[in-house]
Amino acid sequence: MDFYTGNVLRLDLSALRASVEPLNAEWARLFVGGKGLLLRYLFEELVPGADALAPENPLILATGPFAGTLAATCSRLAVGCKSPATGALLDSYVGGSFAPELKFAGYDLVVITGRAPEPVLVRITDDQVEFVPAAGRYWGLETAPLEELIRKEMGPGAKVLSTGPAGENLVPFACLSTDQFHKAGRGGAGAVMGSKNLKAVAVRGTGAVTVGDAAAFTRDILTLQNERVLTADNAWTYEEGTPFLVEAVNGAGALPTRNWRTGAFDGAGTIGSAALLRIRTKIRACTQCPLACRQVHAFEGYVCEGPEFETLGLCGSNCGISDLAAIAAFNRECDELGLDTMSTGAVVALAMDLCEQGAAAYGLRFGDIDAYLEAPRLIATRQGLGAELALGARDLAALKGRPDLASEVKGLEMPAYDPRGTFGMGLGYATSDRGACHMRAFTAGDDILGGDGAADSLAGKARLVVDQQDFSAVAWTGVWCANMALDTDFLGVHFGHLWGRETSHEELMTIGARIWNLGRLLNLREGLGRDDDRLPERILNVPHPDGVAAGKVVGAAAFRESLDEYYRLRGWDDEGVPSRDTLSRLSLAELGHGL
Numbered sequence: 001m002d003f004y005t006g007n008v009l010r011l012d013l014s015a016l017r018a019s020v021e022p023l024n025a026e027w028a029r030l031f032v033g034g035k036g037l038l039l040r041y042l043f044e045e046l047v048p049g050a051d052a053l054a055p056e057n058p059l060i061l062a063t064g065p066f067a068g069t070l071a072a073t074c075s076r077l078a079v080g081c082k083s084p085a086t087g088a089l090l091d092s093y094v095g096g097s098f099a100p101e102l103k104f105a106g107y108d109l110v111v112i113t114g115r116a117p118e119p120v121l122v123r124i125t126d127d128q129v130e131f132v133p134a135a136g137r138y139w140g141l142e143t144a145p146l147e148e149l150i151r152k153e154m155g156p157g158a159k160v161l162s163t164g165p166a167g168e169n170l171v172p173f174a175c176l177s178t179d180q181f182h183k184a185g186r187g188g189a190g191a192v193m194g195s196k197n198l199k200a201v202a203v204r205g206t207g208a209v210t211v212g213d214a215a216a217f218t219r220d221i222l223t224l225q226n227e228r229v230l231t232a233d234n235a236w237t238y239e240e241g242t243p244f245l246v247e248a249v250n251g252a253g254a255l256p257t258r259n260w261r262t263g264a265f266d267g268a269g270t271i272g273s274a275a276l277l278r279i280r281t282k283i284r285a286c287t288q289c290p291l292a293c294r295q296v297h298a299f300e301g302y303v304c305e306g307p308e309f310e311t312l313g314l315c316g317s318n319c320g321i322s323d324l325a326a327i328a329a330f331n332r333e334c335d336e337l338g339l340d341t342m343s344t345g346a347v348v349a350l351a352m353d354l355c356e357q358g359a360a361a362y363g364l365r366f367g368d369i370d371a372y373l374e375a376p377r378l379i380a381t382r383q384g385l386g387a388e389l390a391l392g393a394r395d396l397a398a399l400k401g402r403p404d405l406a407s408e409v410k411g412l413e414m415p416a417y418d419p420r421g422t423f424g425m426g427l428g429y430a431t432s433d434r435g436a437c438h439m440r441a442f443t444a445g446d447d448i449l450g451g452d453g454a455a456d457s458l459a460g461k462a463r464l465v466v467d468q469q470d471f472s473a474v475a476w477t478g479v480w481c482a483n484m485a486l487d488t489d490f491l492g493v494h495f496g497h498l499w500g501r502e503t504s505h506e507e508l509m510t511i512g513a514r515i516w517n518l519g520r521l522l523n524l525r526e527g528l529g530r531d532d533d534r535l536p537e538r539i540l541n542v543p544h545p546d547g548v549a550a551g552k553v554v555g556a557a558a559f560r561e562s563l564d565e566y567y568r569l570r571g572w573d574d575e576g577v578p579s580r581d582t583l584s585r586l587s588l589a590e591l592g593h594g595l
């Protein structure tokens with residue numbers, strides 16, 4: 001089976017038993033890999049209605065068929081489960097080198113079920129799988145020392161996917177970490193790993209991935225690399241990385257500032273790309289990636305990758321912090337403790353707002369660095385103010401009687417593009433399968449970062465969001481990185497080798513739509529529906545007082561209309577349920593029974 005190993009490793013933690021089963025070939029045909037296979041296995045393995053932190057919620061690690069080959073950026077790993085932050089599906093992606101190593105060890109997917117009776121570490125060396133007691137040696141360690149220890153024991157080539165103290169303490173926005181600075185950040189997969197008493201999965205592999213006609217594949221990949229990857233369109237990745245977005249998004253009035261009170265931050269110049277380039281020491285890359293977007297910076301006493309744009313926005317401007325070293329220190333704390341920087345920054349900004357509004361007394365203030373820097377550790381350990389902040393924005397705001405101050409969708413804190421400065425992002429957040437997310441549909445690329453879209457209109461955005469969601473779904477079967485300019489021609493060259501035949505734009509987009517609808521079925525089964533496809537009240541109705549987007553709101557009526565149009569284009573009814581015709585067209589009919 002070229003490109004695939006053909007094996008799924010199943011880890012039953014309750015029984016401390018490992019077994020290998022063949023990859024479901026029919027599912028691989030329909031859902032390919034990465035996001036698609038992850039959701040198909042999740043649909044099967046998740047006990048409907050199970051609590052996200054219960055043993056009945058599986059944790060799934062999925063590679064793409066091109067992991068372990070030369071295909072650019074396809075070394076990414078998809079991680080999935082039911083999210084403890086949202087109760088919806090979660091698929092989260094992480095770069096680095098774990099996915100190729102898993103393929104070299106002989107596995108396309110790992111399905112982790114149950115809960116270990118005591119904390120364990122799983123060590124995989126090709127077909128050898130060990131459950132190692134973790135208490136006293138690994139449990140409680142922060143992410144970098146844990147990786148270092150495991151590499152000492154297994155050899156420098158070992159790849160580690162781990163949860164930090166935040167995940168052990170079941171913080172719903174705990175992330176998974178690999179290669180020290182790489183995070184499957186969003187949605188709380190770290191808490192699901194922690195709930196299973198699993199500290200980490202470490203892997204060494206000595207095998208290889210076969211690609212059929214290796215000469216033809218290599219020739220095509222190298223041609224793409226020269227003509228489509230190392231191009232002017234992608235040069236921003238290695239020249240500046242994502243921090244270039246700070247000033248661009250701020251210039252559009254969409255940079256979250258002081259808990260989303262406005263979209264214009266006076267200190268944007270001090271936390272943006274120009275400031276970071278002055279302290280950049282080198283650039284690094286994930287395995288298989290010639291773009292090397294990972295910017296390494298030297299701060300006093302600390303060298304790190306990042307901060308990335310989302311961290312600069314949500315932990316910087318949104319907290320009123322313009323001190324780059326302080327943001328990097330906050331970022332480092334989150335990384336070591338295994339916290340998603342995006343949600344942590346959003347929650348701390350909310351807590352600052354609650355204090356300023358007199359609804360809480362945490363001692364946090366916009367722009368005040370001391371208390372800000374202490375917050376991640378308190379959250380990860382659920383001590384002091386952390387006991388309440390660890391609830392996440394939605395539940396914290398509700399607890400304090402100010403749900404209007406939380407900027408989230410389905411319980412996931414919003415990314416750093418304020419929809420009042422780029423309306424289409426609002427529809428993308430509302431309809432995203434995992435809660436507010438900029439990685440499913442990124443309409444900002446068409447209205448505030450180039451293109452000719454109108455930032456302050458939802459006209460035409462429903463079509464754009466549907467197309468971008470379907471495209472991202474098929475791209476993440478690969479699993480390609482969203483930082484690279486992609487289209488179906490580019491993907492099609494790879495799929496041509498995978499399937500040994502020509503592909504078309506329509507065929508690939510149908511796969512994307514199939515995966516998107518499968519996710520919808522999963523979310524409907526978990527009790528989500530139209531009421532969850534919403535935007536926060538302030539995004540709909542409360543304008544910014546200043547900045548380029550001053551005075552603009554998405555508007556409740558316009559949003560409703562756009563959501564209706566989105567459902568129509570998807571072939572869903574008024575409640576967001578896929579029609580029988582839609583499911584049949586996408587070969588999903590058998591999964592829609594009972595809706």
Ligand code: SF4
Pocket residue numbers: 073095096237284285286289290291292293294481482483484
């Ligand atoms: S563009 Fe950056 S994040 Fe994406 S695969 Fe390459 S190095 Fe990793």
